[in-house]
Amino acid sequence: MDACVFIRTYGVEEASRVAIAAGTSLGYFKQIASCHRYPSRSLAHRLVKASDGRMDLVSLMTAQKTVIGRPSRSHAEVSNNPSE
Numbered sequence: 064m065d066a067c068v069f070i071r072t073y074g075v076e077e078a079s080r081v082a083i084a085a086g087t088s089l090g091y092f093k094q095i096a097s098c099h100r101y102p103s104r105s106l107a108h109r110l111v112k113a114s115d116g117r118m119d120l121v122s123l124m125t126a127q128k129t130v131i132g133r134p135s136r137s138h139a140e141v142s143n144n145p146s147e
Contacts, residue, residue: 065122066096069114084113098126 070078075089082092086109094100095110102110107123 064118065126066092066110066118067098067126068122069118070096073117081110081113081118085109095123095126101126 064072066078069081070093078092078096079089082089085106087106091100092110095102102123104124107120110123111118111120
């Protein structure tokens, strides 16, 4: 489960608890959920642990925002092409 589905399923109060337990803020967690930010590998691991495994590492690291029916580029794609 990615961060967006987590918030929709468990609510903002639980998302806040998980974010704080993982060492981040609810605001940053919401940015991850909306694909405006991407977690570091370390933060992603902490979020998985803080959520008791309800979120998974692959979903957190590869989440894509869908815009007008087409997925945007993943964080890895953007990072691999810094000239754009």
